Amino acid sequence: TFDIDAHGIINVTAQDKGTGKEQKITIASSNKLTKDEIDNMVKQAEQFADADKKKREEIEVLNQAETATYTVKKSLDELGDKVSNEERAKVEAAINDLDAARNAKDIEQVKQKMDALYKAMEPISQKLYQQEQAQQQAGGPGAGPGAQQQSQESQGGKDGDFVDADYKIVDDE
Incomplete structure (x- = not known):
């Protein structure tokens, strides 16, 4: 778990679920800025x-x-x-x-x-x-009869040898 208190101190706790051992560490800032230092930095930021x-x-x-x-x-x-x-x-x-x-x-x-x-x-x-644009208007790729033939082949072969049918599923039970 991680806990941060009001002073910016971090308390970290970890527990091994298998053995039940618990480890703790506290992280605190070693040097804090004073209010005057913070105000000075803000003024410099505004100035520049x-x-x-x-x-x-x-x-x-x-x-x-x-x-x-x-x-x-x-x-x-x-x-x-x-x-x-x-x-x-x-x-x-x-x-x-x-x-x-x-x-x-x-x-x-x-x-x-x-x-x-x-x-x-x-x-x-x-x-x-x-x-x-001139190339596309003059019959660019995809506009000729080859494109139509390819789409027909992808639908059901060269001769169109497919049957479209309706069906019902009947259970014998």
């Missing part, structure tokens, strides 16, 4: 709250920039020859600019360069989605 918030926002923006860089590089690698050299050069220049701003830790520049990177990648994404 704005600085902490600003630092957190900076770190989040830098992390977003790193994620954007990684994602765009991965997309370029996956697309390979589908991206023209001119488009690839624009995106890679935007990546380099974003990396430079990120290394300088200039948050406003990072935000601007991240927007520039997304704008450089946008025409590539639009072109790919348009190509994908």
Whole structure:
């Protein structure tokens, strides 16, 4: 069992059910903070709250920039020859600019360069989605007679040799 009293002292008791032996331990804090120390820590936390918030926002923006860089590089690698050299050069220049701003830790520049990177990648994404839609409209996978034939085979063979019937269970008792 665990018991915590009003002073923060923990009393732990364990009993072996087989032998009936009981062990006890008490855990108490060796050094407690005084009320003045606690008040001082609370004041410091309030004093530095704005600085902490600003630092957190900076770190989040830098992390977003790193994620954007990684994602765009991965997309370029996956697309390979589908991206023209001119488009690839624009995106890679935007990546380099974003990396430079990120290394300088200039948050406003990072935000601007991240927007520039997304704008450089946008025409590539639009072109790919348009190509994908054109392929689907031209009879992409799953739209031809092969799909219907497969579904018929899964229902009952090539010739449809199955019988749908109703039945009743009759007990002889």
